Amino acid sequence: MAALGERFRAAREARGLSLSEVAEQIRIRSVYLAEIEAENWAAIGAPVYVRGFLRTYGRFLGLDAEEAVAEFNGTAAGAPVSEMNDSAAREDAARPILSPLTWIAGVVAALLVAFVIYNFFSLRQPSGAPAPSALETALPSNSPIYNAKKSPQLVPTPVSAPQTLAVNVASGSWLRVTVDGNVSMEGTFPRGTRREFHGKTALVRVGNAGGVEITVDGKPIGKLGAIGDVVERRFTL
Structure with missing residues (x-):
């Protein structure tokens, strides 16, 4: 049996196609x-x-693709040793990447929490504070003066619902989508494939960057x- 690469070359030439013509179609x-x-x-990579x-x-x-993969x-x-290295590379790629923007967002969030806590305790009346004056005691609860002296209430910040990340395959491509640390989609997908994901963070890796829309x-x-580019990008939802 001819070598794996030779069989691919012979099949392509039998169809009268150049490498560039095949590249344009797949x-x-x-x-x-x-x-x-x-x-x-x-030279191809992982x-x-x-x-x-x-x-x-x-x-x-028109070749037996699974037979070719098995031969590879x-x-x-x-x-198998390469498979182990490949698995390690996947784990490394799935680990969170702390970009400067992520670090700044963390600092801002910490400052915001500190500000809310400070306001909460500063608005509470100390345990040793003097009793209300006679005027305050005599005022009815619906008095404008009484209401003006009441401390403002803290309004809890609403928790935003998880946003949506949608993947639309415009041209066949291998891709992997990891949402909140879990692999939600992986494999080679044909044109027209569309998936939606909900969560807080998403890591998208594509083998044909020009054929996938986000x-x-x-x-x-x-x-x-571009077409054929291998690209990985993280999204904060």
Whole structure:
């Protein structure tokens, strides 16, 4: 049996297609297609991306995509030790990234909490305060003077409902969506796929940034990059 990369190249040439023509139709960069045919797996990246590209490219050429993935898994690049490294890379990618904006937001939130606590205790009457004067005692509760002397009441801040992040696949792409630390969507999805997620934070990683559109709470964010770009972005909902 011919080598895996050679079978892909032969199937493509049998259809009279160039790498650029295939790239235009399946939205995978031609440089990655060339690396598949050369079996240069390290140049593509993590094994999870190699498998996604093999499935998409194989199905387009009419090859057995799962057989191609299984053959890749039998190579050194797809061996179990690489799977362990791939899992570790996924865990690292899923860990929260404390950007300067996130740090500033945390400081502002802490100051706001401190301000509310300070106002709460400053508005409370000390236990050793003198008793109300005779005038205050004689005033009815509905008197304007009585009402003016009453301390203002703290109004609790309403808790906002979780916002929505929507993912719309305009062109086939591998992607993973992690919401509040849990993987909610992962795999290679065809054009027309649409999903909505609710939570506080979302980490979106796409293998074809130009083929995936993001909307947050009804506001279009647009595409995260160009066709074939691998992009990861965090959203605070």
